Amino acid sequence: MSDLVHENLPCGIELGVAPLPQRHVVSFQIRVLTGACAEPADKLGLVRLIGETIDKGTQQRTGRQLSDAFDAIGASHGGATGRETATFGCTVLPEHFAKAVALHAEFMRTPTFPGNAFTASVQLARQELLALQDDAHGLADKLIGLKAYGPLLGRHPLGEPETLDRIIRDDLEDHWRSHFHAGRMMVAVAGAVDPKRVAEVLQEQFDGFGSPYRDGRATFPVEFSAGASHHHKELEQEQIGICWPGVGATHEDFPIQQVILGVLSGGMSGRLFTEVREKQGLVYWVNAWQETPRGTGMIFLGASTTPDRCDRTYATLLREVDRLANDIQQDELDRAITGIVAALETRGDSTRARCAELANDLFFFGRPRSDEERVAKVQAVTIEDACRYLTTYPRDRLCVVTLGPRPLADSAIEDAHPNDSAPA
Amino acid sequence: MQKVTDGPYTLHTLDNGLRVVIERMPHVRSAAAGFLVRTGARDETPPLAGVSHFLEHMMFKGTARRTWRDITVDFDCMGSAYNAYTSEDRTIYYGWVRKADIGKQIELLADMMRSTLPASEFETEKKVVLEEIAMAKDNLEHRAFDFLQEKVFAGHPLAWPVLGYEDTVGPLARDQMGEYFEQRYAPDNMMLIVAGNVNPKEIIGFAEKHCGSWAVSGISAKQVPPDIHGGTDVLTVERFKQQIVVLTFPSISACDKRAETAGAAATILGGDNSRFFWSIVQKGVAPRAGAYHLEYTDCGLMMLYGICQPENAEQLLEAMRVEANRICTERVQEHEVERVRNKRRTSLAIESEAPYYRLAQLIDDMEYRGAPRTVEQMLAEVDAVTADTIYDYFQEYPVNADGHLASAGPRRWPEGD
Numbered sequence: 001m002s003d004l005v006h007e008n009l010p011c012g013i014e015l016g017v018a019p020l021p022q023r024h025v026v027s028f029q030i031r032v033l034t035g036a037c038a039e040p041a042d043k044l045g046l047v048r049l050i051g052e053t054i055d056k057g058t059q060q061r062t063g064r065q066l067s068d069a070f071d072a073i074g075a076s077h078g079g080a081t082g083r084e085t086a087t088f089g090c091t092v093l094p095e096h097f098a099k100a101v102a103l104h105a106e107f108m109r110t111p112t113f114p115g116n117a118f119t120a121s122v123q124l125a126r127q128e129l130l131a132l133q134d135d136a137h138g139l140a141d142k143l144i145g146l147k148a149y150g151p152l153l154g155r156h157p158l159g160e161p162e163t164l165d166r167i168i169r170d171d172l173e174d175h176w177r178s179h180f181h182a183g184r185m186m187v188a189v190a191g192a193v194d195p196k197r198v199a200e201v202l203q204e205q206f207d208g209f210g211s212p213y214r215d216g217r218a219t220f221p222v223e224f225s226a227g228a229s230h231h232h233k234e235l236e237q238e239q240i241g242i243c244w245p246g247v248g249a250t251h252e253d254f255p256i257q258q259v260i261l262g263v264l265s266g267g268m269s270g271r272l273f274t275e276v277r278e279k280q281g282l283v284y285w286v287n288a289w290q291e292t293p294r295g296t297g298m299i300f301l302g303a304s305t306t307p308d309r310c311d312r313t314y315a316t317l318l319r320e321v322d323r324l325a326n327d328i329q330q331d332e333l334d335r336a337i338t339g340i341v342a343a344l345e346t347r348g349d350s351t352r353a354r355c356a357e358l359a360n361d362l363f364f365f366g367r368p369r370s371d372e373e374r375v376a377k378v379q380a381v382t383i384e385d386a387c388r389y390l391t392t393y394p395r396d397r398l399c400v401v402t403l404g405p406r407p408l409a410d411s412a413i414e415d416a417h418p419n420d421s422a423p424a
Numbered sequence: 425m426q427k428v429t430d431g432p433y434t435l436h437t438l439d440n441g442l443r444v445v446i447e448r449m450p451h452v453r454s455a456a457a458g459f460l461v462r463t464g465a466r467d468e469t470p471p472l473a474g475v476s477h478f479l480e481h482m483m484f485k486g487t488a489r490r491t492w493r494d495i496t497v498d499f500d501c502m503g504s505a506y507n508a509y510t511s512e513d514r515t516i517y518y519g520w521v522r523k524a525d526i527g528k529q530i531e532l533l534a535d536m537m538r539s540t541l542p543a544s545e546f547e548t549e550k551k552v553v554l555e556e557i558a559m560a561k562d563n564l565e566h567r568a569f570d571f572l573q574e575k576v577f578a579g580h581p582l583a584w585p586v587l588g589y590e591d592t593v594g595p596l597a598r599d600q601m602g603e604y605f606e607q608r609y610a611p612d613n614m615m616l617i618v619a620g621n622v623n624p625k626e627i628i629g630f631a632e633k634h635c636g637s638w639a640v641s642g643i644s645a646k647q648v649p650p651d652i653h654g655g656t657d658v659l660t661v662e663r664f665k666q667q668i669v670v671l672t673f674p675s676i677s678a679c680d681k682r683a684e685t686a687g688a689a690a691t692i693l694g695g696d697n698s699r700f701f702w703s704i705v706q707k708g709v710a711p712r713a714g715a716y717h718l719e720y721t722d723c724g725l726m727m728l729y730g731i732c733q734p735e736n737a738e739q740l741l742e743a744m745r746v747e748a749n750r751i752c753t754e755r756v757q758e759h760e761v762e763r764v765r766n767k768r769r770t771s772l773a774i775e776s777e778a779p780y781y782r783l784a785q786l787i788d789d790m791e792y793r794g795a796p797r798t799v800e801q802m803l804a805e806v807d808a809v810t811a812d813t814i815y816d817y818f819q820e821y822p823v824n825a826d827g828h829l830a831s832a833g834p835r836r837w838p839e840g841d
Binding site: 022023024025056063064067068070071072073074075076091092093117119120123124127128130131133134135136234235236237267268270273274277278279280281282283284285304305306331334335338339340341342343345346348349350351352 | 451452453454484492493496497499500501502503504505506520521522525547548549550551552553555556558559561562563564663664665666696697702705706707708710711731732733759762763764766767768769770771773774776777778779780781
């Protein structure tokens with residue numbers, strides 16, 4: 001891992017490379033530092049429309065010709081838009097790396113945003129919003145995200161029907177001109193590559209692409225809303241989502257948070273799976289996880305269960321969180337640490353997964369991190385650290401969202417909040 | 425008993441009939457192990473619908489040496505990425521660990537395969553399975569697929585859902601499950617698959633030690649292929665917002681030598697950068713449209729599908745029919761085939777990287793071909809696909825006939841409009 005390369009290219013790209021010479025493929029991920037948070041408030045969904053339309057026509061090729069060119073090199077590629085970034089990922093055989101980068105450069109630098117492709121993208125975005133209504137988990141995520149992060153960071157990348165209506169084709173081009181610059185790009189590359197050659201290819205392809213000055217690194221404000229809300233929907237199961245503020249990926253307490261989440265939900269021996277599912281049979285799905293927009297962090301608990309069991313499920317979820325500070329055990333801490341460390345070796349055998357880790361490091365830490373560095377901080381976590389974390393970041397302000405046939409009973413909410421400000 | 429080594433693969437059969445398949449991957453840091461049990465929904469009788477899947481849950485609940493808690497703790501002490509799943513014709517248990525832990529992983533999985541199906545856990549786990557059934561009912565695609573199988577394979581065990589029904593899982597007794605378990609979880613109906621940075625001799629030693637004493641059941645693996653039904657069937661569920669439209673046609677089985685051709689045909693019709701993508705998705709008709717070759721050991725289906733706003737259903741069906749007719753009547757272009765071949769080459773390279781990815785491919789190879797395929801063999805099969813083989817496939821298995829049309833969503837269409 002000492003071969004990790006970190007370089008700021010003259011064109012403005014921040015580059016990280018993990019050379020893995022024995023691999024048979026190369027994966028790269030280009031992150032452009034613009035996402036839903038950068039959209040005008042009345043045009044939500046704009047960046048996702050750019051992501052869907054940017055490769056549907058360039059000054060050299062039609063969208064179909066471009067897709068054929070990617071297929072000609074067997075590229076496995078795609079894009080995704082989030083709150084903070086627009087990401088383009090690609091995996092190819094090593095001999096096709098330069099061509100794959102050139103094709104990305106072509107559509108990122110010279111898109112024509114054809115009118116028919118724009119119209120189709122808007123129509124499809126509207127249908128995706130409709131599809132979200134049929135996806136209980138996805139809809140619950142959207143609802144709690146807005147409460148957890150507020151009106152800016154809580155935006156959903158799909159936008160809203162009324163904001164999609166306001167977007168015209170020229171908006172895509174305007175936003176692309178102002179935000180798609182090499183100085184707003186982070187590129188992570190992993191696999192059988194020569195880092196020097198990677199830097200040359202990227203510099204050559206993106207030289208002169210907008211401003212080379214580093215931009216788009218600002219964090220976005222969080223407006224957390226404590227409280228409980230219910231959204232009625234005819235479903236077989238009730239979706240329960242709970243969240244509260246945690247720490248971000250670069251915070252010194254982040255490794256402790258990782259381990260605590262491992263204790264709660266790292267494997268089937270985790271507390272939530274054990275107490276909610278295995279002992280009581282209340283759910284099929286239960287989970288605890290974290291999200292880390294840049295500069296902040298949020299803890300989530302989620303479960304889905306039939307309506308007459310939702311009060312008990314809710315109470316058990318919070319009981320287990322509260323119990324942690326009093327009786328966390330060394331053996332469960334050890335298992336959580338082992339789970340995190342082992343995943344680096346198992347998932348690390350996938351070049352694509354290694355590339356994604358590297359891309360995250362560039363985004364959050366501004367540099368690549370070695371496995372040794374990751375492991376050392378996680379392995380150093382003690383029970384005392386965990387207890388201090390749980391005291392320092394108590395779950396005293398909760399955001400609770402339920403989606404389904406019935407709200408939580410008032411008594412269930414009050415019982416779970418004996419000593420704090422119960423959600424309104 | 426028998427041991428065969430061919431390139432990176434080692435095949436060995438224990439005296440009790442358990443086959444062991446090993447792939448050495450010396451460049452990786454991890455290893456994965458899995459048990460394949462040749463049992464699934466199609467091996468059930470109607471009153472026992474869902475027993476294979478419920479049994480899969482119960483296999484985590486205790487053995488003569490471990491409680492359910494011991495099992496989950498032992499997995500997590502290794503940092504294993506583990507789970508299990510059940511399909512129509514197989515149940516698979518797996519764990520992916522650091523290479524040094526592969527012996528412990530095999531021992532744990534092997535112990536689980538001798539479950540005592542603890543009575544004290546049976547009713548609690550039944551509640552979990554009933555929750556899973558409820559969750560599936562909230563998923564339109566899951567409901568549509570179950571509905572499709574129910575209609576296309578009507579009268580055959582492939583027609584009933586893997587999860588079963590509330591009224592079959594609910595009354596299921598532990599004794600009924602125990603009897604099914606004794607018949608199906610015998611070494612002559614199972615396989616141990618291991619891939620990763622491992623020593624084959626050691627793996628065989630682990631298998632002998634932990635599985636060598638398992639008793640043979642002598643169960644017959646013979647299955648009767650289904651009749652595939654045509655017609656139109658509509659599932660109306662008003663609370664969903666989208667409509668799923670699926671056209672289904674008979675196709676070759678997974679054991680057929682033309683399986684790669686059928687897969688390529690589906691990709692040209694409905695994969696990324698496919699005819700459906702440009703004529704349906706990019707026309708704004710439906711956000712998702714595709715083609716999928718569903719295959720079992722003795723039958724197969726070519727499924728053309730799309731998910732759209734209910735009012736677009738006619739337009740979606742028409743667009744699918746147009747492309748289905750075109751691919752049957754006009755040879756595909758050689759450049760279309762070349763694109764599919766190129767993507768397959770990359771996907772094979774990606775798949776060859778990580779032991780966990782390899783398990784599924786090894787299981788398919790063993791079940792459908794009786795031996796693992798080398799990368800060279802797989803590439804040769806990919807290279808053998810041409811515009812002519814695809815044309816010949818569609819001459820024999822056309823998708824421009826009526827087929828079976830399934831529609832699921834809020835709209836009672838096409839029957840009720």
